[in-house]
Amino acid sequence: MPESEPLNHVINVVVAGLGGQGVIKASDILADAVFRAGFDVKKAEVHGMSQRGGSVNSDVRFGPRVFSPMIPDGEADFLVVLAEDQVETNRNRLRANGVLIDPSAIGAAALSNPRTLNVALLGLLSTRLPVEETHWIEALRANLPEKILEINMKAFQAGRTVTR
Amino acid sequence: MIQPTMERILLSGNEAIALAAKNAGVALGTGYPGTPSTEILENFSELGGKAQWSPNEKVALEVALGAAFAGARALVTMKHVGLNVAADPLFTAAYTGVSGALVVVSADDPGMASSQNEQDNRHYAEAAGVPMLEPSDSQEAYDFTAAAFEISTRWRLPVLLRVTTRICHSKSIVQPRAIPKPEAEPSFVRDIEGRVMIPAYARPAHRKLRAKLAEIAAWNETSDLHQVIAGEKSLGIITSGVSYQHVREAAPQASVLKLGMTYPLPLNRIQAFVESIERSVVIEEGDPYLDHAIRAAGVTVEGKPEMYRFGELNVNRVRRILARDESPEPVPPRGKPPQLCPGCAHRSVFQVLHDLDCIVSGDIGCYTLGVLPPFQAMDTCVCMGASIGAGLGLRHVLPRDQARRVVSVIGDSTFIHSGITGLAEMVYNPPATGHVVIILDNSTTAMTGLQEHPGTGRSLDHSPAHKIEFEDLARSLGIPHVHTLDPVKETDALKDLLQNLLAHEELALVIARRPCILASRKIREYEAAAQQSNAECHYATRET
Numbered sequence: 138m139p140e141s142e143p144l145n146h147v148i149n150v151v152v153a154g155l156g157g158q159g160v161i162k163a164s165d166i167l168a169d170a171v172f173r174a175g176f177d178v179k180k181a182e183v184h185g186m187s188q189r190g191g192s193v194n195s196d197v198r199f200g201p202r203v204f205s206p207m208i209p210d211g212e213a214d215f216l217v218v219l220a221e222d223q224v225e226t227n228r229n230r231l232r233a234n235g236v237l238i239d240p241s242a243i244g245a246a247a248l249s250n251p252r253t254l255n256v257a258l259l260g261l262l263s264t265r266l267p268v269e270e271t272h273w274i275e276a277l278r279a280n281l282p283e284k285i286l287e288i289n290m291k292a293f294q295a296g297r298t299v300t301r
Numbered sequence: 302m303i304q305p306t307m308e309r310i311l312l313s314g315n316e317a318i319a320l321a322a323k324n325a326g327v328a329l330g331t332g333y334p335g336t337p338s339t340e341i342l343e344n345f346s347e348l349g350g351k352a353q354w355s356p357n358e359k360v361a362l363e364v365a366l367g368a369a370f371a372g373a374r375a376l377v378t379m380k381h382v383g384l385n386v387a388a389d390p391l392f393t394a395a396y397t398g399v400s401g402a403l404v405v406v407s408a409d410d411p412g413m414a415s416s417q418n419e420q421d422n423r424h425y426a427e428a429a430g431v432p433m434l435e436p437s438d439s440q441e442a443y444d445f446t447a448a449a450f451e452i453s454t455r456w457r458l459p460v461l462l463r464v465t466t467r468i469c470h471s472k473s474i475v476q477p478r479a480i481p482k483p484e485a486e487p488s489f490v491r492d493i494e495g496r497v498m499i500p501a502y503a504r505p506a507h508r509k510l511r512a513k514l515a516e517i518a519a520w521n522e523t524s525d526l527h528q529v530i531a532g533e534k535s536l537g538i539i540t541s542g543v544s545y546q547h548v549r550e551a552a553p554q555a556s557v558l559k560l561g562m563t564y565p566l567p568l569n570r571i572q573a574f575v576e577s578i579e580r581s582v583v584i585e586e587g588d589p590y591l592d593h594a595i596r597a598a599g600v601t602v603e604g605k606p607e608m609y610r611f612g613e614l615n616v617n618r619v620r621r622i623l624a625r626d627e628s629p630e631p632v633p634p635r636g637k638p639p640q641l642c643p644g645c646a647h648r649s650v651f652q653v654l655h656d657l658d659c660i661v662s663g664d665i666g667c668y669t670l671g672v673l674p675p676f677q678a679m680d681t682c683v684c685m686g687a688s689i690g691a692g693l694g695l696r697h698v699l700p701r702d703q704a705r706r707v708v709s710v711i712g713d714s715t716f717i718h719s720g721i722t723g724l725a726e727m728v729y730n731p732p733a734t735g736h737v738v739i740i741l742d743n744s745t746t747a748m749t750g751l752q753e754h755p756g757t758g759r760s761l762d763h764s765p766a767h768k769i770e771f772e773d774l775a776r777s778l779g780i781p782h783v784h785t786l787d788p789v790k791e792t793d794a795l796k797d798l799l800q801n802l803l804a805h806e807e808l809a810l811v812i813a814r815r816p817c818i819l820a821s822r823k824i825r826e827y828e829a830a831a832q833q834s835n836a837e838c839h840y841a842t843r844e845t
Contacts, residue, residue: 155637168472172311179438181471183414190643192636204549206438206471209616210633226634 144176144267147200149208152255153227154219156190159255162280163217164195166259170276171199174268181206192223194230215265217258238262243299253292256281260296270297303344312475314442314468318378318406319344320475321446326482328373328401329353331361333718334749335380336415337469338408342378343752346762354752354761357685357718358383362390362405366459369399370496371487374450381409381422382684386719388425394459395430396506397496398513401483402453404446405431406462408469411586412613415748417665417684419612421587426461426564427594430510432517433461433564434526435542439473445561447480448526454483456513463563465586467543467613518565526561527570536623537578539571539591539602544584544614551619563591568598575600584622586614641670646815647741649788650710651676653796657803659708660699662692664720666712667748667817668741679710686711686719689727689738696732704734705803711738714746714754717769727808728779735806737799740771743817744824751820763823765831775810782809789815 150167154160161182168180182195196208213230218239231237243257256277263273273293281289303316305323312320318341322330330345330352332338346352355361358379365375379387384407391405407425410416426433432452436445442464449460494502530549537556540548545559558574560566575581575595581602583592592604605622608630614622621630641648651671654661655678663669663679664687672679681691692709699707711720720740727736746752753759758768775783782802788795795813802809816824 156639165472168311172474177474178311179471179473181467183466183470190637191639194636203473205546205616206467206473206543207547207615209550210631223636226636229631229634 144200147198147203148215148266149213150197150215150217150262151194151208151213151227151230152197152217152219153192153194153223153230154255155223156193158193158219159252160193160195160219163219163255163259164197166256166273166276166280167197167262168199169280170263170268170272171197171266173272173275176200177203179203179206192226194227215262217262219255219258236265243296247295247299248292250288250292253289256289257292257296260293261299262296263293264297303347305348307477307479309474309476311472312439312443313340313470313472314436314439314464315340315470316344317439317442317475318446318462318464319348319350320477321443321480322376322404322450323348323350324477325447325450325480326374327376327450328487329365329368330376330378331355331365332378332406333358333361333383334714334746334752335383335408336749337410337466338378338380338383338406338464339749339752340469341376341406342761345376352761354754356755358387359389362387362394365403365405366390366394366397366399368487369401369403369459370397371489372401372483372485373487374402374454374483376404376406378406379408380416381407381420382416382418383407384422384425385420386685388429391425391431391459392429393498393503395510396498396503398457398510399453399459400457400490400492401487402450403459404449404453404462405459406464409463409465409587411465414466417682419587421590422461422463423563423590424588426463430514431459431461431564432456432514432562433463434561435463435563436468436561437542437545437559438468439471439475441561442468443475443477445526447478448561450480452517456517458510458513461564463542465543471543514565518567521562521565522567522569524562524567527567528557528559528561529574530555530557530559532556534577535579537574537581538584539574539581539595540584541591542586544586544619547614547616547619548584550616552623560591566591566594566598568595568600571595572598572600575602582623584614584619638673639670640673641667642818644818646743646788646813646818647671648676649792650739650741650795650813651678653788653792653799654678654708654710656796657799658706659799659803660695660703660706662688662695662707662709664688664709664711664715665748666715666741666746667743668710668712671710684719685715686723689720689723692738693723693727693730693732693736696734696736701734704732705806707736708799708803709736709738710741712747713740713742713744713756713771714752716740716771717754717756721774724775724778724780724810731808733806735808737802737809737811739811739813742771742812742814743820744814745817745820747817747819751817751823759827763827771810771812780808780810782807783812784809785812785814787815788813
């Protein structure tokens, strides 16, 4: 989607997975990137119990003006799932013709470290959103520690260049 | 990590509260960790504020109150159930008032994402008689924290900042603004009649409180904390907090009266709004607090059906309320439940309790997950510290063959919070069959995200502090049997010990000590940093 066309509606992205997979980190990077691109943005998730290996999901919404921080069921434009077994439990979040992005979209072999799957899937998502690459790169730099930045940059690029 | 800034920035509600507190010149932040409130004090500390964890919320509020007596601005943070613990000082602090300012943050958890109940703490504002503000996003979390300090300073009253999970943990854009800071430095000014609540001084203090609240109610009628969205006259919605956001999305055409200060209520303003609208609906999460107060004032509004008292609201539920839809709601697919981490030391203890067929009086923390399969080794869990009291109660009345199987399990942070008085009860009123208490000591407050407490020997910022030794404490109380072991390395010994202790029918405390696997690396780093700083200090001392 070209950035030149003004966005006149809210885009909804659900990121889902299991505790420890980097769901929250991925949604932090996504929210930061769209914030840097100049959109209104809200992000919601539940911390606490869900961090003990259970299901985790995070909602990111952006556009000219966002009200509720939570995406209503059946209204997500994109569902990014980090664990294959979490696809079915989150499918109800997706709108009709919404886009599912799951690990099968990126061969595990394409990643030098499986822990960067969250960022690789963001790379794939980034090609579908009206946000320039520079904002993504800035958001990655701002949200990741120096020592894992490079490997995540590679994962992001791997995601960006996946052909579907 | 959050940085001090006046730039437009994306913040969680908790981060926004911390930033506002820093910019408002808060001299001391206190609290006890509790989801969803925990990050407020952590962020306040990272911003350079003086922040400390107290043993529990009651102590935290008392410490903050003392700071506010001295003329300083103080912030105290807790989750909703924490305010039950701190209710005692809160109610009388409303009588004494403050000299500086005191803002009490209550972070409620509608839907119980990580809590044992979904109590609605808006009732506390009315019950205690303290003004209450309810932000609806991070910008308002910032602005209303500032307003809370201004109101507390002006009327010399504690102010309740009531937030919910979706305010605390949602991120949205904040434009910080400069907040007027207190002019005077803390200094003691004697005010015996104002602060010593013997009946003779408390009676006039109560009247003074009611007079202040009447003044605030009048001020609130025209305050800029509220917002009117002019829309169609056929539907008007009265709302507050995060519900406002759901409302704007669910009913974009409706007129909306969004309330910022929800105690005392601006009833004239509400009445005027309702009179201008054909159908007025109150949209609120949790209890019908606004609905009852508005209808009690003789203003006709429509509340929500009882089914929407339970759980969080969201856009779809607001649509249903407005459509008066009481049909069963779709049940969302169940996700994977949380579980004790692989390698967690609690697993060994619960396996032993399961194998010994113990009746387990449990408590609040990660280890509450011991209730789930495969262990199912927990029979009660009510509130912080209840494991010991409830375990003793069970022992007192159960037949002997059952009573001697009762064990209380409590985490280290929970023990500091509310378990010490339980041990005093145990030695004072021992059951005929004795009792066994196990402290599951993983050297951190794990469930809320690895916070320190007085038993870890480190402060909120992880720098060294005095460490309370549970063994010394138990012996000083007169508990005859005190044992410490590693539940992972000594699982068989733990089983033998418990079997023995249960058979002996005496009082015993077992400390099952092994650091949380998520915390152990960090703990080693903190200890290494402390050693290095000690060595440097020693070196510097020798040089002089």
